[in-house]
Amino acid sequence: MNKSIRRFKQSTQAGFTLIELVVVIVILGILAATAIPRFIDMATQARTAKISAARGALQSAAALAHAQWVLTGSSAATVSMEGTGNVDIAFGYPSAAGILNAVNLSATDYSNVTTAGVVSFSEVPARANCFVTYTPATSLTVPPAIAQTTGGC
Template sequence: MKSGAQAGFTLIELVVVIVILGILAATAIPKFIDMSTDARVAKMNAATGAIKAGSALYHAQWLVSGSPADAQNAATVTMEGKAVTGKFGYPTADAAGIGEAAGIAAPDYTIGSTGGFSVTPDATRTGCVVTYPAPTAAGAPVVVNAATTTTCK
C-alpha cells in the first residue's frame, strides 16, 4: 500500500452485499411468519400430553386409594393437595376434574365444554382444539387432538 492511500470497500461492493442480504432476508421471512402456527400446534400438543398425563395420574391415585366410589361410581381424589373430581376411575370432563388434574386453566388456554372438556389456544381459533370426553364405564377417555397447521392458522 502506498502511504496516504485509503483502504476500505467500494460502493459497488457495499451494494452487492446489501442485495445479497436482502435476498437472504426475503427467503427467511416467510419461515418466521409460519412459526406462529407451528407454535400453536405445539401448544396444543403440550395440552394433549398434559391431559393424558393428568388422566393417568388420577387413575393411578384412584387405584392406590382402593378405587373409592359412591353410588354413581364417582370419587374425589386428592392430587398435590387439590381435590380432583372423577367418575369411573378417571377425571371428570370439567375444570374441577381434568382441568385440575392436568393443570390446564385460563389464561394459558381458552376452556370450553364442547364434547367434554375442550381446550383451544385462544377464543378465535375454535378449530384448533383438544377434547377430553366425559369418562364412561367402558374405560379411559380417548383424548382427541384436532390441532393441525390448517386448523391453527
C-alpha cells in the same frame, strides 16, 4: 510525481465502492427473502406444539388421577391430588369438572369450554380448529378420549 501517486493511493482506500455496497445489500435481501417464510412457519409449529403440550398434560393428569383412584380402592367419587385438591372421578377417570382441577393449565395460556360433557382447551387467543378435547370415560372399560385438532394452528 512520486508524492502525487502516493496521495492518490491513500485517498482511494478510504471506504467501500458503490458496487460493493450494492452487492452486500442484494445478498442481505436474498437471505431475508429465504428466512422470512421459515419464521412464519415456525409460528404455526409453535402453536401446534402448544396444543400438543396441552394434550400431553391432559393425558398425564387423567393417568395420575386414575392411578390415585386405583390406589384408594377403586370406589372413591373423588381423589386428592397434590397441588390441585380434590378431583371428581367418573368411571375411574376424571369427570369433565374433575379434569379442570387435575390438569391445572394456566388461564393466561389456555382457555376451556365445556359443552355436553366434553371439555375443549384452546390457546389464548383462541384460533378456529386449534384445540384439544377431553371426553370423559363412559364406563369402567372405556378410558377417556383425548383428541387434538391442529388444522387451524
